[in-house]
Amino acid sequence: MKTEEIRRSLVEKGLKVTPQRIAVLEAVTILNNHPSADHIIEYIRKTHPNVSTATVYKVLDALAENGLIKRVKTERDIMRYDAILDKHHHLYCSESDRIEDYSDEQLDQMLEDYFRRKDIPGFSIEDVKLQIIGKFRQT
Amino acid sequence: MKTEEIRRSLVEKGLKVTPQRIAVLEAVTILNNHPSADHIIEYIRKTHPNVSTATVYKVLDALAENGLIKRVKTERDIMRYDAILDKHHHLYCSESDRIEDYSDEQLDQMLEDYFRRKDIPGFSIEDVKLQIIGKFRQT
DNA sequence: AAACAAAAGAGAATGATTCTCTTTTAATAA
């Protein structure tokens, strides 16, 4: 995502264009391994040494609220972030913090079909998330 | 789960039988709405006023490590616990902290079949968890 | 250029959980 594109997407959402927001959105895009706030702060500070921790959290919130990034839940007490907005699932490593993307339209289709037919009494489904936990082979 | 049964299951796992462990395991069983550590502490203190917070956390860890209870992850920064050990999924309310059990053998079978056929390159699956998010109708 | 709401910065606060250290206790052996 080029800087110009980032500017445009911020304006589009009615968000003020600030260097901090640009930097954070760039960081999440470039650090494409579902970075944590800490990762993002570390990365950003190389070029913007004075960015405050609180600002990064506030920016991440604003971006997530406005659908410019997604939050990725983990087993730990640490939120991770994702610049990929298309529907996809995640492969979680059971022995490290690695999280990889997993897109599978056939699977999504199957689940959608299944839950369209199958009614859960007293409950209306909004979203079905899959956490696929396992081990990555070799590197 | 009767107290005697609890004693037996602790012994079976090689865990010392302590009043605190019995109380916590009883609490998780009786508070059958996937209680948090806080809920459990509150409940236990009615009859065991001197139980320490740290002890409850340590007991919950020990019970979970030994498969006597299960951890239930939430969207929040709060762990919940489950005395039901059979395979089941959870329905998460998108507007409250309510979590209900959802068992669906047909679904499990479908997913198992799917992932037995479908290989994810470089990844070996250990577990597939489903988070079903939505709204409970009426109460 | 001025005005102003929104955003950033600094640092304290929060809160679930973990840690450290001391005391107690359940299990086992004598």
Added chain:
DNA sequence: TTATTAAAAGAGAATCATTCTCTTTTGTTT
């Protein structure tokens, strides 16, 4: 039954990701 001892409990401090509060700065609009 009593003594031994490793494991567990208790108390309270520490941790640490995240949030909050308050002040200062800045992006956007006139």
